[in-house]
Amino acid sequence: MRLLTHNMLSSNIKGVTNGFPLRIEPQTITQKPVDFNPDFLKNMFSKIDWKALSDASKIMGYADLPEDVPDQTVLESDEFLKKFHHALLEIHLEEGVLVCPETGRKFPVNKGIPNMLLHEDEV
Amino acid sequence: MPSKIAQIRLVSSHPQVYPPCDDSYALVDALLADRTKLLEHHPTICMEVGCGSGYVITSLALILGSESQNAYYFATDVNPDATKVTRETLEAHGVNAELLTTNIASGIEKRLSGMVDLMVINPPYVPTPEEEVGDSGISAAWAGGENGRSVIDKILPVADNLLSEKGWLYMLFLAENDPLQICLQMNKRGFGSKIVVQRSTEEETLHVIKFWRDPDIQIEGNEGGSSGKTGPHRGWEFLMSQISRLSFRETRQ
Ligand SMILES: C[S@@+](CC[C@H](N)C(=O)[O-])C[C@H]1O[C@@H](n2cnc3c(N)ncnc32)[C@H](O)[C@@H]1O
Numbered sequence: 001m002r003l004l005t006h007n008m009l010s011s012n013i014k015g016v017t018n019g020f021p022l023r024i025e026p027q028t029i030t031q032k033p034v035d036f037n038p039d040f041l042k043n044m045f046s047k048i049d050w051k052a053l054s055d056a057s058k059i060m061g062y063a064d065l066p067e068d069v070p071d072q073t074v075l076e077s078d079e080f081l082k083k084f085h086h087a088l089l090e091i092h093l094e095e096g097v098l099v100c101p102e103t104g105r106k107f108p109v110n111k112g113i114p115n116m117l118l119h120e121d122e123v
Numbered sequence: 124m125p126s127k128i129a130q131i132r133l134v135s136s137h138p139q140v141y142p143p144c145d146d147s148y149a150l151v152d153a154l155l156a157d158r159t160k161l162l163e164h165h166p167t168i169c170m171e172v173g174c175g176s177g178y179v180i181t182s183l184a185l186i187l188g189s190e191s192q193n194a195y196y197f198a199t200d201v202n203p204d205a206t207k208v209t210r211e212t213l214e215a216h217g218v219n220a221e222l223l224t225t226n227i228a229s230g231i232e233k234r235l236s237g238m239v240d241l242m243v244i245n246p247p248y249v250p251t252p253e254e255e256v257g258d259s260g261i262s263a264a265w266a267g268g269e270n271g272r273s274v275i276d277k278i279l280p281v282a283d284n285l286l287s288e289k290g291w292l293y294m295l296f297l298a299e300n301d302p303l304q305i306c307l308q309m310n311k312r313g314f315g316s317k318i319v320v321q322r323s324t325e326e327e328t329l330h331v332i333k334f335w336r337d338p339d340i341q342i343e344g345n346e347g348g349s350s351g352k353t354g355p356h357r358g359w360e361f362l363m364s365q366i367s368r369l370s371f372r373e374t375r376q
Contacts, residue, residue, distance in 0.1 A: 001221065004221070005223070008234040049234075107230075113223065116225035116229055116230035117225060
């Protein structure tokens with residue numbers, strides 16, 4: 001699971017109003033290089049919850065992202081885009097859990113695949 | 124130009140996971156038929172719901188290929204064995220997708236709303252007793268409830284929510300699902316529709332239908348005041364022109 005996906009995931013348990021972001025408890029982290037694509041990053045920037053990304057990235061061992069939401073002008077900087085690229089697309093959670101911030105319910109991640117299936121009483 | 128799709132010998136398998144079948148081939152053939160349009164469409168985020176063996180999402184990634192490095196792929200399945208097998212199939216072909224074990228798109232639907240440019244879906248479409256729906260093993264691959272529509276009817280509003288302004292959906296149906304009625308229903312949500320592939324085997328007649336948001340279609344309950352009801356609009360006429368094709372399906376073996 002890339003942090004891109006983490007940034008799009010929220011707790012789907014019935015009744016939960018504040019299910020984002022899921023807290024990551026990493027066990028195995030991997031990195032896989034992908035082609036740098038500035039257009040995609042510029043496109044995604046406005047859709048990303050910055051704090052969720054920078055916090056998640058730190059938990060995953062990469063602390064180079066600014067903590068505060070950067071303004072649009074950073075998109076002109078290649079240096080910024082490369083960091084954004086690395087955090088969003090190249091760091092993978094292979095094994096671990098995602099924790100619902102409201103209920104503490106744990107969603108397992110195995111082989112890089114989060115399992116968001118709910119029990120009957122959670123739907 | 125021949126295009127690369129997933130190779131059967133590299134598609135991973137598992138006793139609880141639906142292997143590529145005629146319906147899977149029909150959907151991939153539809154994507155192949157529209158390859159040029161898909162490349163020109165430049166989808167950024169693509170998604171498959173119900174990825175099974177991974178045959179379709181892998182083929183899509185290969186079809187869009189290096190010319191569309193910009194694309195990111197998401198695939199979901201309610202069957203945990205299926206997402207695992209899909210990962211193996213993707214890896215065997217050297218392509219990538221973000222996988223999620225979930226019911227339709229639960230957990231990702233909220234934040235990914237309006238961001239998906241291309242969706243491909245081969246849903247469980249076989250008419251079965253309603254009780255058979257809702258499992259997460261191999262029977263989830265086909266069990267479709269009444270008229271095979273139970274899961275389909277849950278997926279359609281989710282697809283509407285996920286698709287971007289320019290979003291396209293390619294979805295496979297069985298004749299018994301009443302695809303025409305589905306097109307009418309999607310028309311009310313503002314979608315135009317078109318049959319891309321139609322195929323009959325001894326057991327079943329399959330249709331792959333493409334849906335897109337048509338700005339000329341007035342969405343019901345959203346009339347926007349002034350003129351009230353408009354006359355027949357383009358999307359509707361377009362759909363009507365296809366009805367004859369649909370009703371001849373039985374004779375077009
Ligand atoms: C007809 S199979 C298609 C598999 C594969 N896409 C193909 O074309 O070969 C339908 C797939 O949808 C999955 N499925 C059924 N209900 C689902 C649901 N509610 N949410 C997500 N996936 C579902 C099944 O587990 C199965 O893998």
